[in-house]
Amino acid sequence: MKRRLKRSVRRTIAALLMVSALIVAAVPADYISAQEDGYEDEVYEEGFEDEWAVGADSVDYEKDGIVFHFTDGVLTGYDAQDGNTDGISELTIPDTYQKQTGTDLSGNAIFADVSVTGIANEACKDKTGLRGVRIPTSCTSIGDSAFEGCTQLANLDNLSNSALKSIGIGAFKDCESLGISLSFPNSLASLGRSAFENTAVSSVTIPNGQISQIAENTFSGCASLTNVTIGDSVSEINNSAFKDCTSLSSVKLPAGLLRIGDFAFQNCGLGSIELPQKLNSLGTSVFNECKKMGSVTFADGIGLTTIPEGTFHNCEGLTELIFPEKITEIHKEALKGCTGLKKVVLPEKLKKLELGTLEDSTELEMVTVPGKDTEIEDGNQFNVDSDSFTIQGNLQSPAYKYAIQHNFRFQTMDDEVEDDCFRVNSNGELTYVDLDRLLRISGKDIKIPEQVGGQEVKAILNLGDVFNGRSGFESIEIPATVTSVAADAFNGCSQLRRVSFASENTDIGANAFARTASDFTISGIISRQSKPFLYAMDNGIPFVHSGAGYFKVMRDETTGYNTLIDYDKHEPSLIIPTGIDAFGYSRDGASTASIFEGNTNLQSISMGDVVALKDHEFRGCTSLTQVQIPNTVTKLGIAPFIGCSKLASVDFDSGNGNFVCEDGVIYGLTGGTKTHLIEALGGAAGLTNFTIPSSVSTIEREAFAENQNINLVNFTDGVSVVPQDCFRDSSIVIVRLSSAVRRIDEGAFANSRVAELHIPKEVTYISDTAASGVVNTVVYGEYGTTAESFANKWNYEFRAEDNPGGTGSSSSTVSGNSSSSSNDSEKTSSTKKTSSTKKKTSSTKKKTSSTKKKTSSTKSSSTSSSSSSSSSSSTSVIVYNPGTTGNTTTGRAGSGGNAVVDSGDSGLGNDDKISGSIEGTTDNYVIKISQTDEAAEAFENALRAKYGNLDHLRYFPMDISLYDSTGTTKIENPEGVSVVLTIPLPEELKLYGGNNRAAAVANGQIEELGARFSSIDATPCITFTANHFSPYGLYVDVSNLSSGDMLDNSPKTGDPIHPKWFLVVGLMACSILLFMKRDSKPKNVKA
Secondary structure: OHHHHHHHHHHHHHHHHHHHHHHHHHOOOOOOOOOOOOOOOOOOOOOOOOHHHOOOOEEEEEEOOEEEEEEOOEEEEEEEOOOOHHHOOEEEOOOEEEEEEEEOOOOOEEEEEEEOOEEOOOOOOOOOOOOEEEOOOOOOEEOOOOOOOOOOOOEEEOOOOOOOOEEOOOOOOOOOOOOOEEEOOOOOOEEOOOOOOOOOOOEEEEOOOOOOEEOOOOOOOOOOOOEEEEOOOOOEEOOOOOOOOOOOOEEEOOOOOOEEOOOOOOOOOOOEEEEOOOOOEEOOOOOOOOOOOOEEEEOOOOOOOEEOOOOOOOOOOOOEEEOOOOOOEEOOOOOOOOOOOOEEEOOOOOOEEOOOOOOOOOOOOEEEEOOOOOEEOOOOOOOOOOOOOEEEEOOOOHHHHHHHHOOOEEEEOHHHOHHHHEEEOOOOEEEEEOHHHHHHHHOOEEEOOOEEOOEEOOEEOOOHHHOOOOOOOOEEEEOOOOOEEOOOOOOOOOOOOEEEEOOOOOEEOOOOOOOOOOOOEEEEOOOOOOHHHHHHHHOOOOEEEOOOOOEEEEEOOOOOOEEEEEEOOOOOEEEOOOOOOEEOOEEOOEEOOOOOOOOOOOOEEEOOOOOEEOOOOOOOOOOOOEEEEOOOOOEEOOOOOOOOOOOOOOEEOOOOOOEEEEOOEEEEEEOOEEEEEEEEOOOOHHHOEEEOOOOOOEEOOOOOOOOOOOOEEEOOOOOOEEOOOOOOOOOOOEEEOOOOOOEEOOOOOOOOOOOEEEOOOOOOEEOOOOOOOOOOOEEEEOOOOHHHHHHHHOOOEEEEOOOOOOOOOOOEEEEOOEEEEOOOHHHHOEEEOOHHHHHHHHHHHHHHHHOOOEEEEEEEEEEOOOOOOEEEEEEEEEEOOOOOOOOEEOOOOOEOOEOEEEOOOOOOOOHHHOEEEEEOOOOOOEEEEEOOHHHHHHHHHHHHHHHOOOOOEEEEEEEEEEEOOOOOOEEOOOOOOEEEEEEEOOHHHHHHHHHOEEEEEEOOEEEEEOEEEEEEOOEEEEEEEEOOOOEEEEEEEOOOOOOOOOOOOOOOOOOOOOHHHHHHHHHHHHHHHHHHOOOOOOOOOOO
8 A cells, every 4th residue: 555655656746747847848948059150249340330229328438548428429528547637638539439238148248339429518628738639530519619718729630521510609719729721521511600719720611511601700810811712502601700810811702602791801811802693791891901902803793782881991902893783872981991992883773972982092093983873972072182083974974964063084985975976867877987986985896876966877878988998896786776788888897797787677788798807797686587687698698696596597508598507505495596498508519417416405496497407417416305397398308317316206387298207207298198208216115016107118218227216117018128228226126028128228237136037039139238237137038039148148047938028917026125926937937057057056156155155944835725735845045244154043934933143243142042033024034133333323322312321331232134035135114024032141241130121222212122031051041022123232220230030040050958958858857767667576574
């Protein structure tokens, strides 16, 4: 009984131990692994900005004997470790400091690097022993009075290379030893008032970046400052900004400057100043006491309307002031003390010259008053010493009256010489001109007045030797009142170069402008009703349009056309005036190059009433998108729009019975029917598969030349000749000629991409140069015909087929650069290769071997709708990528299957781990992954747009594109096609595991992609889908790391065993021992 009880207890305990072992085994435990090769205790690389780990508490950080005090990345102060803080002369503020973020499983402290982003208010104020400071590269702000009163501070290191965005109020105020050249970084957006007041800075460069204003007193009292350059982003200079900068001799004001505040440059050493056009506000005394100021220049069209009090007070060096015309008010104290002024030109719109404005300018020689209504306040305005002092102005103006009343000399303005130099009779005929006097007053440019003594000038007579044969003048301006110029009126004026007419209705007599300068031109309005224009055309004189736009026209002596010979080549939109017949001049019957050829600025043109276009008129106008052709056009030259790659259509005016443009093709009309194919436009995207209309009987030369949209052309029965250069340099792939074709002329397919040429037996002539420069094409035709002879002669592959031309009813389609035909050439034709062709094929194979073409076998299956049987075919895909080897993976091509991936110059490595599939197409496309400068730049710019900078990012940019099955021609924007890619993580991003993100660049912005991670043969990989083909990339935001997805949880050699398993094994062993233990047998006791 006792034995049985003992055995029962033992088995119960054993059962409890086994149950306990199972429970412990079921408890989840953290994954642990063996130490990886290259493992370092520091998790993050040096300089890593771990902003998320920074707490709100302060940290003391010791470096080189200095204890820095930081709070959230901002320096709040410092002390010497030995207690002698005043003995610190050089302060090198570190870019980063370390802060404890936690402990590991062993209890060891874990530190993270924290970037120094700022210097706090008064952090280093009044540190009089400080001589040099290094600003951290990552520093974005320097607080108010941060270094104020550091009187020995002489050097600021790394300021221009920092990330500074703001410098606070008085940040370096009274640093009187700071004698450096200041250059701020482009990131600076705010410069506080008095920031460098009373320092010894020698020069200042403010970049064209984000800063928009210079605050009050920013550089006030900087007596050593000699020159200042201010970027165009600055629009405002505030009060006293450069006051008392007595050595400042040069300032370049920004073009975008709008306002200068009070006393901004008071008591500076400026020698000159240029005020920009956009300036519209001056404060008081802006240049007060600038005694060395020698000149002031106002930009043309400047917006200033007022010169305030004290603006140029005591500028003793000024000798001349020419005010802009828009100024309406000059304060009477504005020019006080300008004792050196000799010449002043007042603004035309000045309302009143107040008494005392120029009373200190005792050396004045001339004051010009151009305004006819400018009032001059009575009194002793001009306290001058010179007897030659002159007031210049308009007759019968207040200035004239003032001069007469005060006995000052008066000189009239140039445009008021009429009464003195011209004479007219009662009929308005100009009868006398004092030419010598006129030339002395007006120089080389003569302006005929509209009126003389109140009499309107209507006609210019032949005044004999007044003008005939005279020189000394170059231009004449004839007003709209003049209705006639007499014959020989200006005959023999050998230096006369220009005559302008304000009216279209001025009659011009014979030889009125004969024997003038060799470059003589007439200007006015171009139109078929303009009399000056018609006179110029009839006399072979160039005519310049005075209306909208610049156009120069001359009669073509060969064609008789009024021909445009020059125009504004920078103007994107041209409206040709009526009266111009054609473009481009020719001499002796030789046509010159078109004046429009190669103009990449031209975007649109409306042609007025032009009658003809020459051959290649707009060749190479790659930006041209809109063309309007009037119904007056009766002749279009050969391929007038060749090379216009964006031009998709041409607008012919209604009523034009000669031409029409349909679906990007220009046709010539006969009785309203399309009979001539003139040109297929280079920007017409719908021409990929094109059938020539049956009504067309003639194709003009070069009709498809250089067209990069055309892939397949079917000829119909109407066309008998493939003309010269018809498809030259085009992207044509397949040509199917009809049985009506008899000739193929010179260069018809020269240098094109034609791959299939179907030639019917009816073709009897093929030029030797018809396909010059074409390689690897296949000629289809019948044995014993011209087609076979042509193929044999030029070593092209020949494939026999019955009736290759047919009636033009066979249809073919081309997509991208691959083709399919309803007549399967593999099933309906037999292949014949001449011996020379075989030799060529053999040599091609050798070339393939030497250049290491990469070949993969792709399979596709097709099922007949009328049969349950299926068939499969095998296609060899060859990818040729010079300079790379072994960079192609292979698999099934087609919708949803594996695809050929070429990663030769991607820099990914582990090429055998790369795979991809293409969705949305059955074409055997090749996926290419590469690293290009363009992709890198686009990806970096997109990252900057999202994150601001790249400091906390690790990234790997790449270009992902689709190519045709040969791997040589890029497929642009295939609709509905997407690619699923699996690639290994680049070496530099493996560390971050599941923190990696896949992204594309769309419209300059980062487009995040969904991604999943896997491990292939212990290599971490990422899989994502590319829905469009553009720059892509992988990146990691190292300032926001998480544990991420573990890429490989499989045990490694040397992985430690979790402690729980020792407990499980122990419990199970004890349980088993208790179960197996046998009770000892009882000893027999003899009775």
